[in-house]
Amino acid sequence: MVNKLWSKVDPPLSKPVLNCIQKQDFSAMTPIQAAVIPLLLTCKDVAAEAVTGSGKTLAFVVPMLEMLMKREKLDGPLRKDYIYALVISPTRELAVQIFKVIEQFLQEPELAHFTISLMVGGRSIETDVESLKNGAQIAVCTPGRMMDLLTEQRNLNLPSRMKELEFLVLDEADKILGFGFQGTLSAILQYLPRQRRTGLFSATQTKDLQDLIRAGLRNPVIVSVKEKPSISTPILLENYYVIVEPQDKFLFLLNFIRNRKMVKGLFFLPTCACVDYWASVLPAFLPDKKIFAIHGKMKHNRNNILESFRKTENTILLCTDLMARGLDIPQVEWVLQWEPPTSPAAFVHRVGRAARGGAAGCSLLPLLPTEDAYVPFIRTYQLVELKDWRESKDQIKISDKLKDKEHKDQFVGPKEKVDFDSIPYLDKQREALRQQRLEEQKKTGVRRPTKQKKKMVKTTPWANAKQNKVERKERKQKRKEQKQKVEAAGKKRAKKRKAVTAEEIAELAEDVALLKKLKKRKITEEQFDKAFDLEA
Numbered sequence: 431m432v433n434k435l436w437s438k439v440d441p442p443l444s445k446p447v448l449n450c451i452q453k454q455d456f457s458a459m460t461p462i463q464a465a466v467i468p469l470l471l472t473c474k475d476v477a478a479e480a481v482t483g484s485g486k487t488l489a490f491v492v493p494m495l496e497m498l499m500k501r502e503k504l505d506g507p508l509r510k511d512y513i514y515a516l517v518i519s520p521t522r523e524l525a526v527q528i529f530k531v532i533e534q535f536l537q538e539p540e541l542a543h544f545t546i547s548l549m550v551g552g553r554s555i556e557t558d559v560e561s562l563k564n565g566a567q568i569a570v571c572t573p574g575r576m577m578d579l580l581t582e583q584r585n586l587n588l589p590s591r592m593k594e595l596e597f598l599v600l601d602e603a604d605k606i607l608g609f610g611f612q613g614t615l616s617a618i619l620q621y622l623p624r625q626r627r628t629g630l631f632s633a634t635q636t637k638d639l640q641d642l643i644r645a646g647l648r649n650p651v652i653v654s655v656k657e658k659p660s661i662s663t664p665i666l667l668e669n670y671y672v673i674v675e676p677q678d679k680f681l682f683l684l685n686f687i688r689n690r691k692m693v694k695g696l697f698f699l700p701t702c703a704c705v706d707y708w709a710s711v712l713p714a715f716l717p718d719k720k721i722f723a724i725h726g727k728m729k730h731n732r733n734n735i736l737e738s739f740r741k742t743e744n745t746i747l748l749c750t751d752l753m754a755r756g757l758d759i760p761q762v763e764w765v766l767q768w769e770p771p772t773s774p775a776a777f778v779h780r781v782g783r784a785a786r787g788g789a790a791g792c793s794l795l796p797l798l799p800t801e802d803a804y805v806p807f808i809r810t811y812q813l814v815e816l817k818d819w820r821e822s823k824d825q826i827k828i829s830d831k832l833k834d835k836e837h838k839d840q841f842v843g844p845k846e847k848v849d850f851d852s853i854p855y856l857d858k859q860r861e862a863l864r865q866q867r868l869e870e871q872k873k874t875g876v877r878r879p880t881k882q883k884k885k886m887v888k889t890t891p892w893a894n895a896k897q898n899k900v901e902r903k904e905r906k907q908k909r910k911e912q913k914q915k916v917e918a919a920g921k922k923r924a925k926k927r928k929a930v931t932a933e934e935i936a937e938l939a940e941d942v943a944l945l946k947k948l949k950k951r952k953i954t955e956e957q958f959d960k961a962f963d964l965e966a
Contacts, residue, residue, distance in 0.1 A: 435459040441471050446540035447495055454534050458788065460485035462655045467493050470597075470629055475650040477630045477643045484655065484664075486631045487531050487758070490517070490599045495535055497597050497627065498544060498567065510545060510565040513588075515597045517570045518618070520605040520755060522550035526733055527758055528601065529570045544568060549575045552729050559586055573611040573618065580621050589621045597627045600646070604632040604639045604775075605755045612642075619646050633755075633782065634775045663778060663814055667785035671795045671805055672819040679796050683766060684715055686794065687746065694739070695746045695764040696753065698780050702727045704768070705748045712746070720745040726752045754779040760786055765793040770804050774812050781814075794819060 436443060436451055436459055462480040469476050470493035480486055494515045502508055519525045529548045535541055547566030549558040555578055562569075562579070563586070571579075579588050600606065606615060628647050632639060643650055663669065674682050687695070699705050702725040709723035722739045724732055724747065739747045740759055747753070754776055765784045771777050777795075784791025795816065797804055808814045851868060855861040871877050944961055947953045953961075 435464060439471070440468055443492065444496060444499055444540075446499075446538045447492055447535065450535045450538050450541070451492075460489075462486055462653070463489045463492070465653050465655055466490070466629070469651050469653070470627060471496055473627055475628045475630075475647040476653055477647060477650045478653040478655070479632055479634070480653075480655040486601070487528055490601070490629045490631065491528075491532055491535065493629075494532075494568070494597050494599070495541060495544075499541075501596055508544075508567055509594070510567070511563070511591055512594050513562075513566055513569045513592050514594060515568045515599075516576075516592070516595060516622075517568075517599040517601060518573055518576060518606065518615075519570070519601045520572070520609050520611070521752060522552055522572055523732060523736055523753070523757060524602060524755060525550050525570050525572055526736075532568060532570070546570070549579060551575050552732070555579070555582065562586060562588065562591070573606060573609075573614045576618055577614045580618065592621060593623055595623055595626050598622060598629070600628070600630045600642075602632060602755045603630045603642060604634050605779075607639060607642065608773075615642070615646075624648075633779060663781055664785040664791070666788065666790045667781060668790075668792045669781055669795075669814055669816050670792065670819040670822070671797055671816040673799055673802060674796050676798055679768075679798075682796060683768075684712075686766070687716060687719070690764060691744075692763045693743050693745075694759060694761045695766060696762055696780075696783050697746055697748050697766045697768070698754070698771075699748060699750060699768050702750060705750060708748050712748070716746070718744070721748065722746070723748040724753065725750045751776055751780070753783070757783055758786055759783070760789055762786070763791055765791070767793070767795045770795060770797070770801065770808075774808060777808055778812050778814060 436448060462478060462484045466476050466478050466489040470490070478486065478489065494517075498508065498514055501514065508514055517525075517528055519528060525548060529546065532546055536544055536546060544567050545565035546568040547558070547561040547564075547570070549561070549566075549569060549571035551572060551574060555575070558575065558579060559582060569576075579586065582588065600615075628650070630639075630643060630647060630650070643652075672682070687697075697708070699708060705723050705725045709721060712721050720742050722735055722742075722745060724735050724739075728735070739745060743761075751771065762784045765781050767780060771780065781793035784793060795804075805816050808816060855864060944953070944958060948955070948958045
C-alpha cells in the first residue's frame with residue numbers, strides 16, 4: 431500500500447506514477463521528497479541539500495514524469511527527436527543507477543511511450559548519437575559526454591533538439607564541480623533554454639555550488655533537510671574509529687573483515703594502484719568472501735563489476751572515491767576505510783554508502799596514533815561523531831598463525847636474493863621502456879633512475895587548516911588594501927601634476943637660469959637675492 435503522504439502531495443500525483451510507486455515498493459516518502467516534489471510541481475527552481483541515502487533520486491524523477499505528462503496533455507504528443515528532460519550526474523555508475531530508476535516507472539503502460547537514453551563515457555560516441563536519433567525525450571548523462579554530443583557535427587544538431595527542454599536536473603552537483611567540470615557545466619547551460627525548471631541536488635554545500643545556483647537557477651527555493659540538526663550522516667549509521675599502530679593496521683582490518691558476517695561491505699582505498707594490489711592480495715586471506723574491485727582507470731568493465739557485486743552476498747567491494755557518491759546498494763552494512771580522505775566532505779559521502787533507505791549500517795576508520803586529531807576535526811567541521819571501537823564489546827584477537835601467514839606472503843626473507851630486473855611490468859609500454867633502460871645499462875655500466883625523486887611536501891594538520899585559510903585571506907586583503915593606497919596616491923600625484931600651469935613652468939625655468947648664472951658668477955649674490963625678493 432502506498433504511503434498516505436504520496437496521495438496527499440499537492441498538486442496531486444497522477445495514477446500511473448502512484449501505481450509505480452506502489453509496485454516498486456517506494457512506499458515510504460522521505461523528508462526530502464516531501465519538501466521538494468510539491469515545489470517542482472508548482473514550477474519552482476529548487477536547490478536541495480540532504481544527507482546521502484535520503485531519497486533524492488525519487489525527489490526529481492517523480493516531478494519530471496508529472497511535468498512531461500502535463501506538457502503532453504496541453505500540447506499533444508511530444509516530438510520523438512526532442513529532449514524534454516535532462517539529468518546530469520558526475521559518474522557513469524550514478525547515471526546508470528538513475529537511468530534504471532526511471533526505466534522502472536516507464537514500465538507502466540501510461541508512461542511506456544516516453545523514450546529514454548543513457549549517454550556516458552566508456553563506449554563509442556556513435557552509440558549515443560544513434561540513441562538520440564532513435565528518440566530520447568528523457569536523457570541521463572555525464573557532463574563530458576553531453577558536451578561532446580553538443581559539439582558533435584555528424585548531422586545530430588543536438589542544441590536544436592534541446593530548445594523545448596522542460597526540466598534540468600544536476601545530481602550530486604558539488605561532486606560535478608569537484609571533478610573539475612565547472613567550465614563544462616557552464617558551457618552546457620549556454621545551450622539550454624532559460625525558460626525551464628531546474629533541480630539542483632547535493633549532499634554538501636560549497637562556494638562553487640553557490641556560484642552555480644546563482645548562475646543556473648532563477649529565484650531558487652533553497653531546501654536543506656537533515657535527519658538531526660547536529661549530524662550530517664544518516665541517523666541509523668554508527669561511525670567508529672580505532673587507533674592502531676602502523677604495523678598492525680593491515681592485520682586489524684583483515685581480522686575485522688573475517689569476524690564480520692556482513693552481506694556486503696565497501697572498502698575505500700586511496701588510489702587505483704592500492705585497489706589493484708589489495709584485489710590481488712585479499713583473496714588469499716579471505717577465501718570465503720568474494721572480492722570485487724573497481725576504480726576510475728577501469729574504462730569498460732565497471733558496470734559489469736558493479737552489477738555482479740549487487741547480486742552477490744558475503745562480498746567486499748574494493749574501491750576509490752569514485753564510489754563515494756550516489757551509489758545506492760541497500761544491503762551495504764559496513765564501510766571500511768584504509769585512511770582518512772584528503773577532503774573532509776568525502777568522509778561523509780563514503781560512510782553514507784551504508785544505512786541507506788532507512789536501514790542500519792556502520793563504518794570504521796583506523797587511525798594511526800599521530801592521526802588522533804582527526805576525531806575532533808571531523809566532529810567540528812562535518813558534524814560526524816566517531817565512537818571509539820575499543821570501547822565496544824566486540825574484541826578482535828590477531829592469531830599468531832595469521833601473523834605468520836601475512837609476513838610469509840608479504841615479505842621475502844632477508845637471506846633470499848631477488849633479481850628485480852627479471853620482474854616485468856604488466857603494462858607493455860612501461861615494460862618496453864624498462865628493457866630499453868636495461869640495454870643502456872649493459873652498454874654504459876651506469877644505471878639510470880626510472881624516475882626522479884620528488885621533493886617532500888610539508889602537509890598541514892587538519893586542526894590548523896581552517897586557521898591557515900583565514901590567515902591567507904587576511905594577508906590577501908592587506909595586499910589588496912596596500913595596492914589600493916598606492917594607486918590612490920599615484921592618482922593624487924598625477925592630479926597635482928596636471929594642475930601645474932604653463933606660466934608656473936616658465937617661472938621655474940627662469941629661476942633655474944638665475945641659479946646657473948649665480949654658479950658661473952655672471953651675477954652677484956645681491957642681484958640673485960633681489961631677483962628672488964630675498965632682501966631683508
